[in-house]
Structure formats: structure tokens, C-alpha cells
Amino acid sequence: MATSDIQVAEHALQHHFADMEQQQETSTFGMWMFLLTEIMFFGGLFCAYLVYRASYYQAFVEGSQKMNIWLGATNTAVLICSSLSMALGVRAAQMGKPKLMAILLLITMVFGFGFLGIKGIEYHEHWVHHEFPGPNFHFETGDPAHPATDPQHTQIYFSLYWAMTGLHAFHMIIGIGLVLWIMIAGLMGAFTPSYFTPVENVGLYWHFVDLVWIYLFPLLYLISKKHGG
Amino acid sequence: MHNLQDRFHPGSAQEHFDPMSHVVPIRMYVTIWAALMIFTGLTVFAATVELHVFNIVLALLIATIKGTLVALFFMHLRYSTKLTMVTVIAAIFFLFILFGLSMTDYLTRAWLTNTIH
Amino acid sequence: MATAVQSVERENYLNSNYGIKSWLLTSDHKRIAMLYLISITAMFWIGGFFAMLIRLELLTPAGDLVSSDTYNKLFTMHGIIMVFFFLIPSVPAVIGNFVIPLMIGAKDLAFPRINLLSWYIYMAGAITAIVAMVTGGVDTGWTFYTPFSTTYSNTHVIGAAIGIFIAGFSSIFTGLNFIVTIHRMRAPGMTWRRLPLFCWSNYAAALIMVLGTPVVAITLLLVALERAFNIGVFNPQLGGDPLLFQHLFWFYSHPAVYIMILPGMGVISEIIACFSRKRVFGYEFVALASIAIAVLGFLVWAHHMFVAGISVYAALVFSLLSYLVAIPSAVKVFNWTATLYKGSIRYETPMLYAFGFIGLFTVGGLTGVFLASLGIDVHVTDTYFVVAHFHYVMVGGMVMAYMAGLHFWWPKISGRMYPEAWAKLSALLVFVGFNTTFFPQFILGYMGSPRRYHAYPPEFQVLNVLSTAGASILAVGYVLPMIYFLWSLRYGELAPPNPWNAVGLEWMTPSPPPTHNFDETPIVTWEAYDYEHQPQEEVSVGH
Numbered sequence: 078m079a080t081s082d083i084q085v086a087e088h089a090l091q092h093h094f095a096d097m098e099q100q101q102e103t104s105t106f107g108m109w110m111f112l113l114t115e116i117m118f119f120g121g122l123f124c125a126y127l128v129y130r131a132s133y134y135q136a137f138v139e140g141s142q143k144m145n146i147w148l149g150a151t152n153t154a155v156l157i158c159s160s161l162s163m164a165l166g167v168r169a170a171q172m173g174k175p176k177l178m179a180i181l182l183l184i185t186m187v188f189g190f191g192f193l194g195i196k197g198i199e200y201h202e203h204w205v206h207h208e209f210p211g212p213n214f215h216f217e218t219g220d221p222a223h224p225a226t227d228p229q230h231t232q233i234y235f236s237l238y239w240a241m242t243g244l245h246a247f248h249m250i251i252g253i254g255l256v257l258w259i260m261i262a263g264l265m266g267a268f269t270p271s272y273f274t275p276v277e278n279v280g281l282y283w284h285f286v287d288l289v290w291i292y293l294f295p296l297l298y299l300i301s302k303k304h305g306g
Numbered sequence: 307m308h309n310l311q312d313r314f315h316p317g318s319a320q321e322h323f324d325p326m327s328h329v330v331p332i333r334m335y336v337t338i339w340a341a342l343m344i345f346t347g348l349t350v351f352a353a354t355v356e357l358h359v360f361n362i363v364l365a366l367l368i369a370t371i372k373g374t375l376v377a378l379f380f381m382h383l384r385y386s387t388k389l390t391m392v393t394v395i396a397a398i399f400f401l402f403i404l405f406g407l408s409m410t411d412y413l414t415r416a417w418l419t420n421t422i423h
Numbered sequence: 424m425a426t427a428v429q430s431v432e433r434e435n436y437l438n439s440n441y442g443i444k445s446w447l448l449t450s451d452h453k454r455i456a457m458l459y460l461i462s463i464t465a466m467f468w469i470g471g472f473f474a475m476l477i478r479l480e481l482l483t484p485a486g487d488l489v490s491s492d493t494y495n496k497l498f499t500m501h502g503i504i505m506v507f508f509f510l511i512p513s514v515p516a517v518i519g520n521f522v523i524p525l526m527i528g529a530k531d532l533a534f535p536r537i538n539l540l541s542w543y544i545y546m547a548g549a550i551t552a553i554v555a556m557v558t559g560g561v562d563t564g565w566t567f568y569t570p571f572s573t574t575y576s577n578t579h580v581i582g583a584a585i586g587i588f589i590a591g592f593s594s595i596f597t598g599l600n601f602i603v604t605i606h607r608m609r610a611p612g613m614t615w616r617r618l619p620l621f622c623w624s625n626y627a628a629a630l631i632m633v634l635g636t637p638v639v640a641i642t643l644l645l646v647a648l649e650r651a652f653n654i655g656v657f658n659p660q661l662g663g664d665p666l667l668f669q670h671l672f673w674f675y676s677h678p679a680v681y682i683m684i685l686p687g688m689g690v691i692s693e694i695i696a697c698f699s700r701k702r703v704f705g706y707e708f709v710a711l712a713s714i715a716i717a718v719l720g721f722l723v724w725a726h727h728m729f730v731a732g733i734s735v736y737a738a739l740v741f742s743l744l745s746y747l748v749a750i751p752s753a754v755k756v757f758n759w760t761a762t763l764y765k766g767s768i769r770y771e772t773p774m775l776y777a778f779g780f781i782g783l784f785t786v787g788g789l790t791g792v793f794l795a796s797l798g799i800d801v802h803v804t805d806t807y808f809v810v811a812h813f814h815y816v817m818v819g820g821m822v823m824a825y826m827a828g829l830h831f832w833w834p835k836i837s838g839r840m841y842p843e844a845w846a847k848l849s850a851l852l853v854f855v856g857f858n859t860t861f862f863p864q865f866i867l868g869y870m871g872s873p874r875r876y877h878a879y880p881p882e883f884q885v886l887n888v889l890s891t892a893g894a895s896i897l898a899v900g901y902v903l904p905m906i907y908f909l910w911s912l913r914y915g916e917l918a919p920p921n922p923w924n925a926v927g928l929e930w931m932t933p934s935p936p937p938t939h940n941f942d943e944t945p946i947v948t949w950e951a952y953d954y955e956h957q958p959q960e961e962v963s964v965g966h
């Protein structure tokens with residue numbers, strides 16, 4: 078075990094680094110740098126959300142009431158669970174238990190697919206109710222006593238809803254692909270307690286995507302109490 | 307003069323390398339998970355109570371607590387280098403510049419028209 | 424090592440292996456720099472071709488050469504290519520890629536394969552944009568203002584926007600690579616205080632790349648979505664705010680103008696020090712000024728929107744903040760000048776370009792301050808004054824610096840010397856041609872000639888003819904180096920490791936450098952720009 082450990086580590090050391098320490102810290106720092114760019118990437122959408130929500134609050138409230146809070150909350154929970162299994166998966170890699178890691182990563186992927194499935198159900202609901210921005214957009218509150226006050230800006234709410242959750246879902250899909258990749262690599266013996274940086278970095282990515290959702294959920298689903306759901 | 311040790315790995319200071327040093331006990335992860343679940347319930351509940359502007363304040367507060375927990379523990383920010391910390395802070399800082407300076411326009415656009423009419 | 428005898432047979436990054444595959448699959452930062460050099464040079468000529476057509480059209484007051492629609496496409500495609508596909512990658516991706524690892528004594532950038540990936544992404548973006556242009560073009564201006572770009576233009580906006588979106592990721596990855604490299608890959612003894620100013624300024628530009636580019640990427644994506652699905656985010660007819668687009672666009676694009684100047688400033692610092700044989704005056708201030716420019720650059724974007732309908736109060740704030748950026752820019756200019764003071768100055772080609780840079784950047788930067796003051800801007804915005812301003816900084820500044828850097832490091836890159844006399848001639852032509860082209864535009868703008876029209880009143884003709892004549896001189900000034908650089912690859916004198924007798928680690932390895940840059944990792948024991956203690960032959964070797 079110990080010798081193969083060193084072999085893997087030697088094999089993993091790229092020529093332009095002095096040692097494993099430099100290599101490992103460098104790639105983790107690179108990953109955080111990448112997450113910084115991701116924050117700014119989502120940041121543009123969050124900025125648009127802030128501007129329009131500040132200007133057209135009522136329209137946003139009405140749009141938000143079309144959200145299914147329970148599906149949203151369930152999905153939040155699903156993602157949190159997936160983050161736990163991911164974190165434990167990284168831990169297993171850290172301790173040199175590739176089989177355990179593979180199982181935990183598999184669970185993570187299952188949660189990931191669960192999230193996308195639930196999201197798909199929600200998307201379908203919005204789609205059939207014409208809550209997709211564009212020429213076919215049509216918005217009614219569903220309550221004749223309170224007709225839609227500002228459907229035009231509610232459309233913007235939905236534009237942002239689709240753009241933000243869509244971009245997030247796209248990141249989930251990439252994330253599932255990455256998890257699959259390190260799961261297979263792990264089973265093929267690519268990682269050891271002294272070299273598991275790819276696992277660590279995919280973990281960082283996964284948690285980051287979870288973190289984005291932690292903000293999306295209250296901002297999109299919980300704008301006003303008037304509908305508990 | 308600088309000591310020679312420093313020069314060999316600028317940036318990494320004197321921290322000793324031991325990848326096993328950050329193995330966090332499972333109990334810690336589970337505790338964080340439980341906290342995140344509880345906060346999720348809390349934020350859903352808080353949304354059903356009328357608090358006026360404080361609804362959004364509370365929602366964002368809870369989200370930020372959850373996010374911080376994820377970053378510090380699941381993402382091991384707590385055990386990482388200062389440089390990583392600075393990276394995260396920089397991202398948040400510039401994000402707030404984007405938000406803040408944009409809002410200087412949106413929040414004051416009506417001022418002039420209000421005084422004229 | 425520095426005195427090693429030059430031998431043609433010596434293995435270096437150029438002859439270590441041959442064949443197209445060895446280039447397209449390389450992860451050597453020096454070869455990747457060459458891939459960039461070739462691709463951005465091609466883009467420069469395409470962009471230049473559009474510029475020539477623009478100048479030809481403007482030779483006469485009547486709109487006779489091209490229709491107004493075609494003219495709109497010409498200046499748009501000129502702008503898009505020059506900004507996103509030439510100037511942004513110019514100094515960083517070519518010169519930075521080549522020399523930063525050498526300067527800090529590293530074997531390569533931190534992520535060599537991501538570096539190669541950046542180039543492929545750049546190519547994918549460039550090809551997408553070119554396809555959009557060949558199949559019909561775009562006419563929105565390089566700024567893609569909504570709702571024209573999202574609703575009314577019937578040209579290939581989506582294609583061009585996606586091309587820029589893709590190229591943005593190339594820029595992001597280059598920036599990320601530079602930041603991580605400069606933090607983590609420095610040789611022993613290469614402390615931050617000893618870091619060459621070229622690295623400092625590229626580091627600052629890289630900060631902007633990673634912080635700003637994602638925002639413009641998502642913004643252009645929204646434009647494409649808006650155009651494809653009518654989602655309303657930027658369309659006033661559907662309740663959206665077109666100014667939000669401008670905010671998001673300029674949040675990146677103002678800092679991006681510093682991506683297009685900071686690396687050039689780094690080149691100038693290196694050259695000024697070398698050719699006046701002095702340490703850069705106030706090294707720390709010049710270094711920190713780069714960071715200050717990068718940070719302050721994020722606080723001023725709405726000075727592009729003064730007359731667009733933003734709140735007057737916000738405009739006041741942005742105007743004040745804009746003045747602040749001038750401070751670190753001025754610090755640099757003053758410190759370069761102070762470096763020259765009592766230096767033993769040599770007038771070699773890189774230095775001639777550097778002199779050009781200092782003068783032209785000063786004019787460009789000062790007119791920027793004019794534009795940042797509300798009263799003046801209302802008068803000259805959207806006129807040729809603005810066009811002259813940004814060409815003084817971008818062409819007079821950055822392109823000059825790029826040329827300066829290419830000449831300075833050409834011996835290192837190619838292992839050959841360029842012909843000095845021709846090079847001096849071209850530097851002169853560029854300087855004269857540039858001023859003849861763009862100075863008249865300040866006057867035109869001040870007299871009220873608006874930008875982006877293919878026809879103009881006859882009284883503006885003299886200045887326009889002057890401008891077109893200058894552009895022809897400028898073109899000759901750019902064609903010449905192209906020819907003699909190629910010529911020198913074969914016939915140039917063999918370059919010694921350190922032809923300029925410069926300090927800096929890149930000069931302590933042979934020209935051209937071996938694939939792994941240094942035979943042994945250097946250990947730095949001296950300060951940056953230690954010209955006072957020349958000659959400083961020894962590189963102490965690691966143990």
C-alpha cells in the first residue's frame with residue numbers, strides 16, 4: 078500500500094512543480110479562483126434581480142406566488158443531503174477508501190438527479206401555465222379578486238427565474254458529470270491519501286452549486302408570505 | 307535579511323504539508339448537515355410570518371448563515387490558507403460594488419423628477 | 424550560464440520537436456504564446472482591413488464608397504475584432520505568456536494544459552465571430568447596446584455575441600493562470616518586492632479578467648436570449664430597462680480598458696529601466712499603482728452613460744470616482760519620467776516605442792479626465808473626441824507597448840536580432856502616422872462631428888483627409904515590422920542570451936530558451952532592476 082501510494086503520488090506530480098505540496102495548494106487555489114469567476118458570473122443575474130425587484134416589487138410578489146414552495150424546499154433539502162454525501166466522499170478519498178468514496182459519490186449523483194427531476198416537474202408546471210417568457214407568456218394570479226397588477230414585469234420575474242435556475246441546473250448537470258468522472262477514476266485507483274486533489278476540487282464545485290441554490294431558494298420562492306403554498 | 311527557508315516556497319509560508327491533517331470527523335459533517343436542514347425549515351416558516359421589510363432581511367440572513375456553514379465546513383474554508391480566504395472576500399467585495407454602484411443609479415433616478423413636479 | 428556560447432544545435436523550445444502536432448498539442452507556455460502571436464496577428468490584419476475601409480469612406484463628405492448599413496457593420500466589426508480578439512489578448516497572452524514564467528524563474532505557468540485550452544477557446548470564439556461576420560456581419564457597435572441589439576438590428580448579433588462570450592472564457596482562464604502562477608510558482612528569493620513590474624501589471628490585469636469578464640459573459644448571454652426568446656429583460660417595450668444592459672456591460676468594459684493598458688504599462692516599465700540603466704523610480708508605487716488602477720477601475724463605469732438617462736446624482740458620483748483613476752495612472756507617468764532623469768539613455772527601437780507610449784498615453788489619459796467631467800462630456804460625448812481619446816490610449820498606448828515589447832523580447836523569442844535601422848524607421852512611421860490619424864479627430868470632435876456616420880458636412884473634409892493620410896502612414900509602419908520580423912527568423916543575426924544587457928531572469932537563460940526554461944531553478948538574491956550594480960553575471964544555482 079505504502080509503495081503504491083508513493084508511486085501514484087510520483088506519477089501525479091507534474092514536471093513544473095517542485096513537490097506535491099506546491100502542486101496541491103496551487104490547484105486548490107486555482108479552483109477557488111475559478112469559483113470567484115463563477116460568483117461574478119451568477120452575480121450579473123443577481124444584480125438584474127436586485128434592480129428589478131427593487132423597482133417592481135409587487136410584480137415579483139405575484140410571480141413568486143406561482144412557485145411551489147414545497148417542491149422548492151424539498152429540493153433545497155435534497156441538495157443539502159447531496160452536499161453531505163459529497164463532503165463524506167471527499168473524506169473517504171482523503172482516508173484512502175476508494176470503494177466507500179465511490180458509494181458516497183454515487184449517492185451524491187442520485188441526489189443530483191433527484192434535484193433535476195423535481196426541477197423538471199416544476200418547469201413543466203410553469204410551461205403548461207404559460208409562465209415561460211416570450212410571445213406565449215400569459216400571466217394570471219388565479220384569484221379573480223386580485224387580478225395581476227403588472228404582468229409585464231412579472232414576465233421579467235419569470236425571465237430571471239428561468240435564467241437563474243436554468244443556469245444553476247446547467248451547473249448541476251456539469252457537476253454530475255464531474256462526480257461520475259472522479260468516481261470512475263477513484264475506482265481505478267487514481268487517488269491516494271497523498272493525492273486526491275481532483276476529488277477535493279470537484280467537491281468544492283459541488284458545494285458551490287449548492288451554495289448558489291441556498292440563495293436562489295429564498296429569493297425566488299419566498300418573496301412574500303401571502304402564500305404559504 | 308530574510309531567512310532562506312522562506313525563499314523556497316514564497317506564498318506557502320512555513321505551513322507544513324500533511325494532506326491528512328484536515329480529516330474532519332464525520333460528526334462534524336452531520337452536525338452541519340442538520341443545522342442546514344433546520345435553517346431550511348426555519349426560512350420556509352419565516353416566510354409565512356408577516357414581517358414587512360424584515361422578511362427579506364431574515365431570509366437573506368438565514369441564507370448567509372447557511373452559505374457560511376457550507377463554505378467554512380463542507381468547503382474546508384476554515385482550514386485553508388489566508389490566500390483562499392482573501393479570494394472569497396474579494397469575490398464578495400466586487401459583487402457588492404456591482405450591486406451598490408448600480409443601485410446608486412436606480413435608487414436616485416426619481417429624485418430629480420420628484421422635485422420638479 | 425549567461426555567458427554560454429551560442430550554438431545552433433543547442434536544444435531549445437523551437438527545435439525540441441517538430442511537426443504541426445507538436446505545436447497544436449503543446450503545453451509549453453512559450454509555444455502557446457507563439458500560437459497566440461500568429462492568431463492575434465491575423466485578427467489585427469482583419470480588423471485593420473475594416474479600418475482602412477472606414478478611412479477610405481471618410482475621405483469624402485458624401486457617403487459614396489459604402490452604404491450607411493455597410494458602414495455600420497464596418498465600424499462594429501473593426502471594434503469587436505480589435506478589442507476582444509486583438510487588444511485584450513495582445514500583451515498578456517503573447518508576451519505575458521512567454522515571459523512571465525521566465526521572469527519569475529518558473530518552468531511553466533501553473534496550469535499548462537488550461538493555458539493550451541485557453542488558446543483553443545480563443546480560436547473557437549474568433550471563428551464563431553468571423554463566421555457571423557462573413558455570413559452577414561453585425562451593426563450594433565462593439566458595445567451591443569439594447570434594445571437595438573436585441574430587437575431592431577437584423578444582423579448576426581447572436582453569432583457575434585456568442586463569439587465574444589466564448590473568447591471571454593479564454594481571457595478568464597488566462598487571467599486565472601497568471602494569478603495562480605504569480606502567487607505560487609515564483610523561484611526561491613523572488614519575493615513580491617523583487618517581482619518585475621511587468622508581472623505586477625499583468626497580475627493586476629488578470630484580476631480584472633477574472634472579476635469582470637464573467638459579468639460581461641452573462642450579459643451577452645442575456646442579450647442572445649432576449650433576441651432569441653423576447654424575454655424582456657433589456658427591452659423597454661416589454662418593461663425592461665436598457666440601461667441595465669449598459670450598467671452590466673460597462674461594469675466589465677470600463678475595467679477592460681485597463682486590461683488593455685496595464686500589461687502595456689508593464690512593458691514600458693521594463694524597457695524604461697533597461698534603456699536608461701536605472702532602477703524604476705519608486706518601484707513600490709509603480710507596482711501598487713497597478714493594483715490601484717485595477718480596483719478603482721471597477722468604480723467608474725457609468726461615466727460611459729452620463730447622457731444615457733442615468734440619475735444625475737449617480738452621474739456625479741461616477742464623475743468624481745473617475746477622477747480618482749487618473750491618480751495612479753499619473754503616478755506611473757511621473758515615475759517613468761523620473762526614472763529617465765539622469766539615466767544613461769540608449770535610443771534603441773523598444774525605447775523609441777516606449778517614449779511614444781508615454782507621450783501618447785498622457786494625451787489619451789488626460790482627455791479621459793476631460794471626458795470624466797460632466798460638463799465637457801455632455802458636449803463631446805459620441806463625437807470624434809471620444810474616438811480620438813480611446814485611440815490615443817488603446818493604439819497610442821497599448822499597441823505601442825505591444826510593439827515595444829515584441830522588439831524588446833524578439834531576440835529571446837526567436838533567437839535572432841531584428842534589423843535595427845528598419846525597426847527605427849517603423850517606430851518613427853508609427854508615431855507620425857498615429858498622430859496624423861488621430862489628432863485631427865480631437866478637433867473634429869470638439870467642432871461637433873459625431874462618431875459612427877458614413878457622411879459628414881464638407882467643412883470637416885480637410886481634417887478627415889488628414890486623418891486618412893495618416894492612417895496610410897500608420898499602415899506602412901505596421902507592415903514593416905511584420906516583414907522584417909519574418910525576415911529575421913531566417914536571416915537575422917543570432918541573438919546572445921542578453922542582447923540589451925538587461926537584468927531579469929528571462930535574460931539569464933539562452934535565446935531561445937530551452938523547453939524547461941532554466942537548466943537549474945534560479946535562486947534570486949538581488950533586487951529588481953539592479954542596474955546600478957551591473958554587470959551581474961552570476962545566477963546562483965539551486966542545491
Ligand code: HEM
Binds near residue numbers: 746787805
Ligand atoms: C485616465 C483614465 C481614463 C479616464 C478618466 C477615461 C474616461 C473616459 C470617459 C469618461 C469616456 C466616455 C466618453 C463618452 O462616451 O462620452 C471614455 C471612453 C472610452 N475610453 Fe477612456 N478613460 C481613461 C482611460 C482609458 C484607457 C486607458 C482606455 C483604453 C486603453 C480607455 C478606453 C476608452 C474607450 C474604448 C472609450 C469609448 C467607449 C465607447 O463608447 O465606444 N480609456 N473614457
Ligand SMILES: [Cu+2]
Binds near residue numbers: 680
Ligand atoms: Cu471608461
